[in-house]
Each structure stands twice: as C-alpha cells, then as structure tokens.
Amino acid sequence: MNRELVDPIANAVMYEGYILYPYRPSVKNRQRWTFGGLYPEAYCRSQASGESSSSQTQCLIEAGPDATFEAVVRFLQLTARRLGAVDSPVEEWGTGSEPPSRPVETLPVGGRHLQAWEEAEEREVVLDAATLSELAARPQRRAVKFPGGRRWESLRGDDGRIVGVLIREQESLEMEVEATAARAAEGLFRLTLRVTNRTPVEQGAPVRRDEAVLRSMAATHAILGVREGRFVSLMDPPECRREEAAACRNVGTWPVLVGAEGQSDMMLSSPIILYDHPQVAAESQGDFFDGTEIDEMLTLRVLTLTDEEKREMAAVDERAGALLARVENLAREQLLSLHGTLRDFQPVTGEGSHE
Numbered sequence: 001m002n003r004e005l006v007d008p009i010a011n012a013v014m015y016e017g018y019i020l021y022p023y024r025p026s027v028k029n030r031q032r033w034t035f036g037g038l039y040p041e042a043y044c045r046s047q048a049s050g051e052s053s054s055s056q057t058q059c060l061i062e063a064g065p066d067a068t069f070e071a072v073v074r075f076l077q078l079t080a081r082r083l084g085a086v087d088s089p090v091e092e093w094g095t096g097s098e099p100p101s102r103p104v105e106t107l108p109v110g111g112r113h114l115q116a117w118e119e120a121e122e123r124e125v126v127l128d129a130a131t132l133s134e135l136a137a138r139p140q141r142r143a144v145k146f147p148g149g150r151r152w153e154s155l156r157g158d159d160g161r162i163v164g165v166l167i168r169e170q171e172s173l174e175m176e177v178e179a180t181a182a183r184a185a186e187g188l189f190r191l192t193l194r195v196t197n198r199t200p201v202e203q204g205a206p207v208r209r210d211e212a213v214l215r216s217m218a219a220t221h222a223i224l225g226v227r228e229g230r231f232v233s234l235m236d237p238p239e240c241r242r243e244e245a246a247a248c249r250n251v252g253t254w255p256v257l258v259g260a261e262g263q264s265d266m267m268l269s270s271p272i273i274l275y276d277h278p279q280v281a282a283e284s285q286g287d288f289f290d291g292t293e294i295d296e297m298l299t300l301r302v303l304t305l306t307d308e309e310k311r312e313m314a315a316v317d318e319r320a321g322a323l324l325a326r327v328e329n330l331a332r333e334q335l336l337s338l339h340g341t342l343r344d345f346q347p348v349t350g351e352g353s354h355e
Helices: 007-014 043-045 132-137 209-213 237-248 294-301 308-314 316-326 333-337
Strands: 056-091 102-104 104-109 114-115 117-131 141-144 147-158 161-170 173-185 189-198 219-231 255-257 266-270
Touching: 007 056, 007 219, 056 104, 056 132, 056 237, 056 255, 056 266, 056 333, 102 266, 104 147, 114 219, 117 132, 117 141, 117 173, 117 189, 117 219, 117 316, 132 189, 189 219, 189 237, 219 237, 308 316
Parallel strands: none
Antiparallel strands: 056 102, 056 117, 056 161, 056 189, 056 219, 104 114, 141 173, 147 161, 173 189, 219 266, 255 266
C-alpha cells in the first residue's frame, strides 16, 4: 500500500480526543481515549458500561478471486505516567537502583512543572497479504502480545541533584486480527475484518475502569488495501451495488475510501465518521486533538490562556507542549489564513439556476 496520502488522515484519527481544550487534566479530560477503545473481553462481560472488546469492518471489493487484500491495524497502547518526590535530594543513587520516593500528582523540576497522567505508544499490526480466494476458503488470523513493563528515570533540579523520579508503567496487552472474505455477487466480494482485545483479566475482584483503560486498545483503526481490484464506496455506492452495500455490518468503525480523489484501492476504517477521500486542510498548522478541529477558534483559545495555565498545559506531555509552542509561534499570515477559506466551487446548472 502507498500510505503517503493516507497516514496524515490516519494519524489525525489516532489522536482525535487525545487531549481536549483546555489541554490540562480537568473535567473534560477525566475520561480520555473516547474514540475507538477496545477493552478486555472479560471486563466488558462483567461490566454494564457499554464498552466493547471488538470492532468489525465489513466492506465490498470489486475484483476477481486472485486479487490480493492486505491490512494494517493501528492503535495506541496506554502508559501510566507516575511521579515520585525524593524528600532528601541526592547527587547520585546506586547504579541501576531506583531512589525511594513518595507518589505525587505534580512535581516542579528545574523550571518545569511535571504532571502525573497517561501517555500512549503507537502500535501497528500488519496482516499478511492474501488473495480473496484464500480468505474465502480459510480465515486469516494473527494474534499478537505486547508485553508490559516498568521503567524509570531520575529527575534533577537546577543544582543537578535528584529531586524526583518519573515512572512509566505499561500493562501487557493481547489482541487478535481476523480477515475473511465471501462472494457477494459476480465479481464482488464482501470482506470482513475483526479486531479483538484478548487481554486476560484476573478472576476475583471486579476491575475498575481506570485499570481496564490501561489494558485497552485506544483509537483503534485499520488501513485496508487491495491489488487488482477496487473498494466500493459504502457512503455513495453505485446503483448496482446499493443492496450489497446496505447489507454490510460495521461495528464501532466507519470505512471510507482514502487517497487521491477517484482512488479506490485503499480504505480507512475509522472510529469516527468521515467522508470518502478525507484530507487535512492545507491551512492547518498541526493537530489540536479536539473534536471538529476548529483550528482558528482553538488557536485563539490557547493564546488567551494565562501563563499559569500554559505552564500546566506544557507539563501534561510532549504533544501538549509542542501544540502550545506551535500556536505561540504562529506567524500573522498563518493565523489569518485560518479565517474563512472557500474551496470546491461547483457550477450551478439546470432548473432553478440564474445567469
């Protein structure tokens, strides 16, 4: 797959909802990762939360049996970021050993104001290419386990002494991808891609949501490709394919055509609703992670934050800090370009048109 035109859209989908304005731990960000979350099966069965452990993409491919299908599943694996304060700062600690510390929510370190919260690591699982006839004869499955772990780093103050510890903890995660195909009509296949979170949950005490989140797959989406064939738009299928398109069942995902206008060899299965062939606006200076990405409004809101609020925003994580730096360094011309852009005019013809 040629992902040059797809990845910018897929990355925007991956980080949509990552952190919302006002870009600090607040009421709006108490529950993060609101799009495309897949939770452990056992947690979903035991809770009345309405959370899901799997998603299903179903789409149509016009092709012969020898056409080749491929897919990439992408998501964020979450990491708990914790802070520990060292009550008696030291210049050095024993090699390889972690200094004793007490948990804190925030920690001032060398002019920075660090915040305990959550981070995320990008994950990508590639499903081997297979012909449609192979997928029709036997489903293709791939199970992957991402091991958890714990790592730490010393935090030093302006005088060089260790004043705290930054700890990152990640739970192990297990997931499975399955692809199948079935003939839907002459020269037409229905392709089904299922993604499931298989992470086991210990029996006994019920798992809290904040614990389940760290074992979840956040912002799950997939990029689908076909060689020697073409995907059918489910948003605007041709008349001859409307019945088959209406029979497709998508659960927790929304597949659309991606790439250059008119291209039909790739699809993005997104947890948020998009149109076919979505594009990042040329005027956009970068992600804001917020719903609808109203760049001008969010830019102005960031610029009106107080200095203290900006310090808190920069302390959240590297992405929030980079967003702040980008907005504060926008040139006047870049800011003006966000205000009112017209594009894609179409001629008005037919009844009701005026000269």
